[in-house]
Amino acid sequence: MALEPQVKQHATGIIRRLNRTYPEVECALAYQTPLQLLVATILSAQCTDERVNMVTRDLFKKHPTASDLAALSQAEMERLIKSTGFFRNKAKNIRACCETLVRHHGGDVPRDLDQLVQLPGVGRKTANVVLGTAFGMATGVVVDTHVSRLSQRLGMTVRQDPVRIEQDLMAQVPRKEWIGFSHRLIHHGRQVCKARRPLCDQCSLADVCPKRGV
DNA sequence: ATCCCGAGGG
DNA sequence: CCCTCTGGAT
Numbered sequence: 233m234a235l236e237p238q239v240k241q242h243a244t245g246i247i248r249r250l251n252r253t254y255p256e257v258e259c260a261l262a263y264q265t266p267l268q269l270l271v272a273t274i275l276s277a278q279c280t281d282e283r284v285n286m287v288t289r290d291l292f293k294k295h296p297t298a299s300d301l302a303a304l305s306q307a308e309m310e311r312l313i314k315s316t317g318f319f320r321n322k323a324k325n326i327r328a329c330c331e332t333l334v335r336h337h338g339g340d341v342p343r344d345l346d347q348l349v350q351l352p353g354v355g356r357k358t359a360n361v362v363l364g365t366a367f368g369m370a371t372g373v374v375v376d377t378h379v380s381r382l383s384q385r386l387g388m389t390v391r392q393d394p395v396r397i398e399q400d401l402m403a404q405v406p407r408k409e410w411i412g413f414s415h416r417l418i419h420h421g422r423q424v425c426k427a428r429r430p431l432c433d434q435c436s437l438a439d440v441c442p443k444r445g446v
Numbered sequence: 447a448t449c450c451c452g453a454g455g456g
Numbered sequence: 457c458c459c460t461c462t463g464g465a466t
Contacts (some may be wrong), residue, residue: 261462277463283453284462317452321464355464376462394463418462427460428456449466455459 235403243404245440246386250416253436257412257419259365262288266341266366267298267333271326273358279316287313298339302330325353345371357394364411373401374414378421385425385443 260281263269268288275284291312295301304312309323316322329351333339341362342348348359357376364370373379375394379401383389389400405413424431438444 259462273462274464276461278451278461280454280461315452317461318450318463319452321450325464353464357463361462374462377460378462414462422462447466450464452461454461456457 254416269366273361274353275316298330298333328352370410373410378418382417387442
């Protein structure tokens with residue numbers, strides 16, 4: 233199914249503006265290894281990145297590797313990550329996830345989307361972040377709450393389902409831009425195109441946005 | 447569709 | 457008080 237030329241032009245204009253506005257932007261989560269990015273991304277569900285970084289700074293200082301993290305008790309892990317919310321599920325998932333990595337992957341993170349998604353607590357969004365950011369292997373566009381909201385406002389999709397949204401975006405955005413596009417949209421969504429009160433008067437995408445001022 | 451869940455903004 | 461924050465599993 234061929235894409236309308238004007239749809240692709242619309243996307244090109246959005247990408248160009250994002251790249252000019254945020255030439256340096258990258259992943260806002262702090263990490264030193266792929267394993268740490270994986271854990272930080274699991275913690276980032278329904279939580280601000282600043283809070284995740286506060287928690288992981290202490291967590292990774294004493295427990296930097298998968299085997300360190302797998303060795304923590306459920307109660308101790310819960311205590312360390314409590315302020316990120318969903319702490320029971322996240323603690324259980326991180327422990328099981330690290331246990332699996334130690335047992336089946338030598339404590340390393342697999343560079344494979346299908347294997348990543350099988351890990352407890354790891355969905356498509358998390359897997360795309362890790363592969364694209366830590367390994368430089370873009371397997372898709374990262375679709376989180378910000379990317380969903382902004383791609384809808386910008387008229388790049390009318391879907392609600394994250395998988396459908398990702399398909400629409402992958403068709404409009406060149407592969408080499410997938411990860412940068414994701415991070416810039418997320419950054420723009422936090423700073424300007426906010427969920428509650430979007431700052432349309434200071435938005436560098438306003439001239440190509442169907443929803444500007446709404 | 448629903449649950450998990452703390453923290454901050456308005 | 458209500459909404460939102462880089463979701464995932466059931």
